[in-house]
Amino acid sequence: MLTLLRRRAVSSVVPLLVVVLGVFFLARLTGDPANLYLPLSATPEMRAEFAARNGLDDPLITQFGDYLAQVAHLDFGESLRTAQPAGEAVLRAFPATLQLAGWTMLLAIVGAVVIGALAAYRPNSATDRIASFLSSTAASVPDFWIAIMGVLVFAVTLGWLPTSGTSGAAAWVLPVATLFIRPFGVLVQVVRGAMVSALSAPYVKVARGKGASELRVVFGHALRNAAAPALTVAGDLAVGLVNGAVVVETIFGWPGIGKLMIDSVLQRDFAVLQAAVLLTALAIFALNILVDLCHALLDPRVRQRAAA
């Protein structure tokens, strides 16, 4: 198990470096931040001074070298916009996104397991058809539309929920519901598919023959075997949530990493953008390793391969 962990950690270094390099150079291709931070009437001297003060007048490769050296000392630079340390801004925003993603995935997994198992229990029954239709619809509705419709229906028309913000439990409902729909839809389909084949496998028949209760057959025996593919997909979906809560965070004013990233792209706040992407990449690698570990726990063959 430790071997697996070590191997994954080592193999993550190169992609991580590529991400750091990519975001550094791509951000600088978006143009000169002086245009945004200096008044439109700024003189060329003011622009030169701005570039010099923010280290933007050195050759790109020198800037990159300086940046790597800084990062090695856990210094992520200063935000152009707020003049505060970029690392602090990112660490402040990250928990908000993690909490949102955590609740969403928990609800999506629990919901998908129940609905997917019910649908798979009697394939082609009315329950199955309704679940399949609803889940494929859910998997394909755009976040943006759901968020705005949610605000219009539940906040403005019915007045049940706040439109946005983070105060109180009610404020969680719309953002979580918006983020929940797609992973839930996808996972129901995956769980259903995996359960249909698991339920027709010989060991299920053996279990039934031994007189195990249906509940135990479905959730005890079949689900354990169906869990591996669902876990892989759930991992990918969770990565998407950590990375892609941009729309939901922007609409609901959720102070998370997605909103921070989009703001820093718009404001050419390079230091914050780089720090945010780096931390998100780290989180995604950690999540992938976590998924692999869970896989190994569920499937002895994976463990054996890792140990070999």
Added chain:
Amino acid sequence: MTGLRTTRSRPIVASLAALLAVSGCSVAGADPIGGGPGTLRIVLPEEPPTLEPCDASLTATGRVTRSNITEALTEREPSTGRLEPALATKWTRNSATSWTFTLRRGVTFHDGKPFTAAAAAFSVKRATDSKIDCNVDGYIFADSELTATPVDDTTLRVTTAKPDPILPLRLSFVEIVPTSTDPDSRVREPVGTGPYRIDDWNQGRHLRLKRFPGYWGKAPEFAAATYVWRAEGSVRAAMVTNNEADVAIGLAPEDGAGDRAVEFATNEVSYLRMDATKPPLDDIRIRQAVNYAIDREGLVTAVFAGRPTGQLVSKGVTGYNPGIKPWPYDPDRARRLVAEARADGVRTGTTLTLIGRNGIYPKAAEAMEVVQDGLIKAGLKVRIKMLDVNAWLEYLLRPFPAGDTGPTLLQAQHGNQAGDAAFTMGQIYGSEGAQSSYGTDALDTLIEEAQLASGGKRQKAFADAFSHQNDEVVRDAVMANMTGLLALSPKVRYRPDSATNDEMRLADMRRAD
């Protein structure tokens, strides 16, 4: 086996549990936007990056800071254009380059220290002559140099290197801070003399201001104000209709504020800048044709909200020329002008690129389609290129992108919040202006003369320069004076004015009951 699984999976389960357990602690319940009936709840499009007073000419910062937390020596009344006393009670011009300001007595800063000429001199120096790169410095003072010296506690002398007839107006942009403010770096949370002081700023969530009991002027009606920010216009509008906020700003007509919406004239003017250095736009007839070909009335009734206008500054700004009318919509005349130019050998078949900016105002792309349609009907070839703000800025500001971009028309908008045409003319119409693609010597001379004039002469000189631009140069197609939209809850009475987008005075907001 089972034992192994339990042991190994414990960290994962534990971390998941920990993650969920901390939920609801740090995010939920952290930012009550309410705070009782004495609190005004305002929703902005974006969080102020900083409340640094010397960045108050940046909209996001200024609309929270100016006249609420900090104040200046003078303030411009947006409806009349007159300069009124603020922390200075009067000012006199001693010579072409020297001014004396008499300061208000009995004013204290939020930290209890008295306001004196030393603080005023310090604030001017900090904003205009320091390494902290104040936005105000570039925007208002550009290359002018000034020295502020305290004469006694209530007298301040300001001298300029060159004669500057509008110095008191420029100083209305210098927010006054105590001498204890860091002169070498920007501050996020300033101390000022304004009617409100900062109570709590929970970054990313909300900003709360509290009434300052020691304020020298009339106490404002609301005891506190809470600002939150939501990027989506429809959400901001919904917050007012849903009684989550009392004031929502920066709305578009389609955001759905309904009968809570209040329309107001802003000083933003939308226009198209023509690159008159390239054929066929180097021929004045083509530039006139572009102006005749645009249906301005149609644009403001069907596409965006506003009022057709013919010049870049709005009423109330020194230099506004009431004689300049919007160009009439005359497609036949446009066609004739193009045909005439073609007959004289002008290359009217060259494709013009209409460079637009997404979101510059509501329905920006649709507006460009209407313009394109008009120009095609006039006999010109036009394609549209919509850009995001960063890419668009490359075309707005010198140096312009290298390489042959062909003849371009740039979708732009200008808001003169300072109230004097000096802040418009040089940079937009001067041959060397930062936003200028073309100018003439004659126009440069008119602008330079106007900048040195004062009083009635200044008004006339700038008005003449606008007139000359409109008749002889025709560098752009000015379209409309834009309209702003905000939403108010039934609890609040407030009359927005042309400065509202940049300065929202909480003291002007009153209870409706």
